[in-house]
Amino acid sequence: MFRKAKHIREKYLEENMWPSIFCQACGIGTVLSCALRAIDKAKLDIDQTIFVSGIGCSSRLPGYINADGLHTTHGRAITFATGIKLARPELKIIVFTGDGDLAGIGGNHFIHAARRNIDMTVICVNNYNYGMTGSQLSPTTPIGGVATTSPYGNIESPFDLSALAIGAGAPYVAKWATIYPHETMLAIKDGIDKEGFAFIEILTPCPVGYGRRNKLKQGKDYLLWFKKNSIARSRYEKLSDEEKRSCDKIVIGKLNDLEKPEFTREWSRLVDQHFVE
Amino acid sequence: MKKHRTSPTTDSRYKPARPFNADEFGRVRRILGGKVLFVQGDAAVAYGALLAGCRFFAGYPITPATETSEILSQLMPRVGGVCIQMEDEIASVGAIIGASRAGVKSMTATSGPGFSLMQENIGYAAMTETPCVIVDVQRSGPSTGQPTEGAQGDIMQAKWGSHGDYELIALSPSTVQECLDLTIEAFNLSETYGIPVILLTDGIIGHMREKVVLPEFEEIELTWRREPTKPKEEFQPFLVDSTKIPEMAIFGTGYHTYITGLTHSETGYPATDSQVDHHRLVQRLCDKIRDNRDRIVQVERDYSDGDKDTIGIVSYGVTSRSVNSAVKMLRQDGLKIDHLRLVTNWPFPEKEVAELSERANRIVVPELNLGQVYHGVREAVAGRSEVIPLWKTGGEMHVPHDIVELVKGGVK
Numbered sequence: 224m225f226r227k228a229k230h231i232r233e234k235y236l237e238e239n240m241w242p243s244i245f246c247q248a249c250g251i252g253t254v255l256s257c258a259l260r261a262i263d264k265a266k267l268d269i270d271q272t273i274f275v276s277g278i279g280c281s282s283r284l285p286g287y288i289n290a291d292g293l294h295t296t297h298g299r300a301i302t303f304a305t306g307i308k309l310a311r312p313e314l315k316i317i318v319f320t321g322d323g324d325l326a327g328i329g330g331n332h333f334i335h336a337a338r339r340n341i342d343m344t345v346i347c348v349n350n351y352n353y354g355m356t357g358s359q360l361s362p363t364t365p366i367g368g369v370a371t372t373s374p375y376g377n378i379e380s381p382f383d384l385s386a387l388a389i390g391a392g393a394p395y396v397a398k399w400a401t402i403y404p405h406e407t408m409l410a411i412k413d414g415i416d417k418e419g420f421a422f423i424e425i426l427t428p429c430p431v432g433y434g435r436r437n438k439l440k441q442g443k444d445y446l447l448w449f450k451k452n453s454i455a456r457s458r459y460e461k462l463s464d465e466e467k468r469s470c471d472k473i474v475i476g477k478l479n480d481l482e483k484p485e486f487t488r489e490w491s492r493l494v495d496q497h498f499v500e
Numbered sequence: 501m502k503k504h505r506t507s508p509t510t511d512s513r514y515k516p517a518r519p520f521n522a523d524e525f526g527r528v529r530r531i532l533g534g535k536v537l538f539v540q541g542d543a544a545v546a547y548g549a550l551l552a553g554c555r556f557f558a559g560y561p562i563t564p565a566t567e568t569s570e571i572l573s574q575l576m577p578r579v580g581g582v583c584i585q586m587e588d589e590i591a592s593v594g595a596i597i598g599a600s601r602a603g604v605k606s607m608t609a610t611s612g613p614g615f616s617l618m619q620e621n622i623g624y625a626a627m628t629e630t631p632c633v634i635v636d637v638q639r640s641g642p643s644t645g646q647p648t649e650g651a652q653g654d655i656m657q658a659k660w661g662s663h664g665d666y667e668l669i670a671l672s673p674s675t676v677q678e679c680l681d682l683t684i685e686a687f688n689l690s691e692t693y694g695i696p697v698i699l700l701t702d703g704i705i706g707h708m709r710e711k712v713v714l715p716e717f718e719e720i721e722l723t724w725r726r727e728p729t730k731p732k733e734e735f736q737p738f739l740v741d742s743t744k745i746p747e748m749a750i751f752g753t754g755y756h757t758y759i760t761g762l763t764h765s766e767t768g769y770p771a772t773d774s775q776v777d778h779h780r781l782v783q784r785l786c787d788k789i790r791d792n793r794d795r796i797v798q799v800e801r802d803y804s805d806g807d808k809d810t811i812g813i814v815s816y817g818v819t820s821r822s823v824n825s826a827v828k829m830l831r832q833d834g835l836k837i838d839h840l841r842l843v844t845n846w847p848f849p850e851k852e853v854a855e856l857s858e859r860a861n862r863i864v865v866p867e868l869n870l871g872q873v874y875h876g877v878r879e880a881v882a883g884r885s886e887v888i889p890l891w892k893t894g895g896e897m898h899v900p901h902d903i904v905e906l907v908k909g910g911v912k
Contacts, residue, residue, distance in 0.1 A: 306598025
């Protein structure tokens, strides 16, 4: 176990960047760990793997990895990733993003990349708020959630990011929480192996930002909250229709896994039909 | 490496990052057909891009720039490149920056409303020193304005559109031939200096058909970014030599470069708390263009004999065409006219305008806006000559007579 951790650290981490910017008990470190283990398990060539991100806490992750990284503008990571992938289809693209980056300012890019089905793995740290700017309301803040721009409690319906991804056409969608690191790692690995747009939403603690305003002051409170308020998809599927209707838990697990034509493969077909020697 | 699937391009002609050479150039020439074409400005831009080796285009439909997208959506598959219609203009610039960092010359084309959206990522390209070409087929603004009418209202925005301090290059073609030639030039400049280059055409030239002569491979020079000369362990992505222009490691070549829009040190990693690093970085972003302004700036002089007491006219882009006719008419009437045409809008040809002010007592500045290059001219002239604007909006070019009247009226 520890030998494995050492292997991951030495192989993938950018030592010059430590210590990280993350707060105490932040869950983003767990997400990084899961992602690196998944990359290792998928046996990706790190020289041919490009990490792309937007703006926010989660978007700092590519900086901690010893690989090519592109830390872009707020919400736009997927557009840059699209350019890289289409320019060099042999590269693997991993996008790190957050709920505000992906679904707030970047919502349009998110749904269109899912629709186009361009091969990339989008890992979304969903911590229910804009952490870096000081815990403002985000598109996933639950109703009643207190953020610095919803001091009386949020009145807006939040996005279900995974449902949004499925609706937009993403062929692989999974939702996990950092309390399940092994399953999260496996989901990321599945996403990497998928030829197409893979979306992995990870519910992540933000005790210093969102948590302390919402009775989740400790990292442990979050993990217990995730555990109590989530239900595995396999168990959810076994519930009766009535039980499903009354179930207010977050369904986690692999939520979508379809075969769909991938963009660069389709484009290569199109090029081969029209190419002029 | 895991062999769970093959890359779609392993056995495919789809290879945007292919090396560009005489064979590739020849293939593009064959696809474009004859040596002499009769095409519109938007098409000439598309052809120029392909001849320059551009193999990635991302765009969003907008009048009067759409033809460039349409033509490249037809031609890119034929040359093994990519043309993608993005969800908006912000995404278009994001995509071309990504493609450029992955080693493919890339371009987008738009008009005013789209150009406004692009400013965010143009700033990112400037900060990260990523070569790319942005074509702005100007139309009347502000806002949606007159979609089908030409204008020259984005000159200031091209330079000052994104926040903070940076320099870039903007070029203004006056003919359809120049749309092609300056597109090639735009790629060369962006690759040489590691910056976004803006090609400022307009709705009139964009849709006007004219004769275009395609160049031969030997007739043009094509540049490519400097790739790393140091081994991977020693390479720092923003460490520069006396040129102040960094070498660029292409993604996927094993250099493990980290690129960010945050203030960064030579290593590429954030250095946002350092006043020294920030100042050094933005000063260099400006210096690498300012130091080379003599090499970059292009103007065309059509001056009268003698060296003083002339009447100067400073023009650029489509307006130069009206000025050319006006100059002929004015000279027939015996007036000494000096016409300075700015091919480069940014960096501003200050020195050239200042030289004109040594000859000309009065300088007329016709442009299709309510005063943009006028300000640059006044600054460069510094009171040595009288600067007289001739502004026009609404979508129509100046008729030569307008310019003649203004010049003559002032002579009385």
